[in-house]
Amino acid sequence: MNGVSADLAELEALKQGLAVAPAACDVLVCPPASLIARAAGTAKSAFALGGQDCHAQPSGAFTGDISAEMLKDAGASAVIVGHSERRQYHGERDADVAAKARAAWRAGLTAIICIGETEGERDAGQAHHVCGGQLRGSIPVEATAENTAIAYEPVWAIGTGRTPSDDDIVAMHAHIRQCVALHLGAAGQKVRILYGGSVKPSNAKVILSLGDVNGALVGGASLKAQDFLAIIAASVAR
Numbered sequence: 001m002n003g004v005s006a007d008l009a010e011l012e013a014l015k016q017g018l019a020v021a022p023a024a025c026d027v028l029v030c031p032p033a034s035l036i037a038r039a040a041g042t043a044k045s046a047f048a049l050g051g052q053d054c055h056a057q058p059s060g061a062f063t064g065d066i067s068a069e070m071l072k073d074a075g076a077s078a079v080i081v082g083h084s085e086r087r088q089y090h091g092e093r094d095a096d097v098a099a100k101a102r103a104a105w106r107a108g109l110t111a112i113i114c115i116g117e118t119e120g121e122r123d124a125g126q127a128h129h130v131c132g133g134q135l136r137g138s139i140p141v142e143a144t145a146e147n148t149a150i151a152y153e154p155v156w157a158i159g160t161g162r163t164p165s166d167d168d169i170v171a172m173h174a175h176i177r178q179c180v181a182l183h184l185g186a187a188g189q190k191v192r193i194l195y196g197g198s199v200k201p202s203n204a205k206v207i208l209s210l211g212d213v214n215g216a217l218v219g220g221a222s223l224k225a226q227d228f229l230a231i232i233a234a235s236v237a238r
Contacts, residue, residue, distance in 0.1 A: 002032070003034075028047065055067050057103070078112055101138070105147050139180070143191065164197055169210055201234070208234050
């Protein structure tokens, strides 16, 4: 929940930066829904746009919600579903996330499906079990590498002062790859797995070079074009 009209200047700066140093990766920005249509005028072909959430239904009496079709109409090509904050603050269950993923596909959007364990679950040694369960419950079996990406968020590392080690990241991404391959078959070997735990310019190069890390879900560091451009530049090391 960040961004008003004045912040579109950061997207213009992002566009200009990419014109000078073209990205070696796919670049997607997910602004608040109120800015997607206006951001589309800035983005053009420089980067793609996505939504931060969607409702499972295409329309109806769901005041305050936004459908995948509305996001598509505004200029989005993807949508984040099942973000840890949606699960925590809005009580979203795996089945809700799966329904939203199907809604994204229905509208022609890529679904970025988020999973991740809490601090208590990590400390109890349940991290792999929890994430495996979320994967099976949140990812419909129709998922493909073309319509789906997975984002791993170590919730325990958000605002706690604790940081996952490289070994933590590698182990979890390897586990996710194994689970997705079992769940989806051959398609699971190609689905992109993004890392989403406090990625910033100072750690992006190392994180993006780790095994089975196919990209990053960037939070606060995406609010400033120069920080985001530095992370994008780190993709060259992959």
